[in-house]
Amino acid sequence: MASALINVPPRARRGEIIEIKTLISHTMETGFRRTQLGAPIPRDIIRRLVCTYNGAEVFRAELHPAISANPFIVFSTIAVESGTLEFQWTGDNGFSVTQSAAILVE
């Protein structure tokens, strides 16, 4: 089971810009490497990260093999209302991980 780490401030003022850091464990195999016997290692990467804030998409990233192993992505959003931020990573070989974080806006 891939594990994901999300850093979202638990509480924020209304209208404040909050920084979100995400990290997920994944090899991000490029598909360009070969084994010592010369056989190509098939590509296995995370293709996409989508962040929704109470159901509305606020950020989307499309990733390619040039992203390092264990993709670390930092972005920001405006704290508009209390609720949940949901993060979904999808990728090759049916990879899909969803995790959420709660935020209290006052």
Added chain:
Amino acid sequence: MQRRASRREFLRAAGGVAAGLGLGSLVAVRPARATPAEMEDAIRKVVGSATINPGRVTLDLPPLIENGNAVPLTVAVTSPMTGADHVRAIHVFTQKNPQPNVASFHLGPRAGRARVATRVRLADSQTVVAICELSDGSFWSTSADIVVTLAACLEDGI
């Protein structure tokens, strides 16, 4: 009586066939690294025929990195990020990786601030290009040069 092919004729014919095969495989083999022209093609695929203006984007990349497997990269765009004037997307490309695309980030007015950071792999010392797309449809770009001591993608697999 049927005339048999002389040794000379046979060799000439065989040579022709071999040359043909050689040429065929030359065309089929893809270069292991993208070229600046391929990066240009990849950029055109995203941008279309729009002109790309220099400026507005800051690409923060260390000038020298030891390990190309994890290079910290930050892209920021000067933009008010309002509903009428915001950054729609940020794209990152490289010149000499096996594939020119690195990542595309889609933002909107709800991002508040047009700034994204990640870690990338770089196969060689090269130029990295960041392009942003604004809500009015214009494109802005910047580039940064980086020296990579230990390239990514070269180590043996399992």
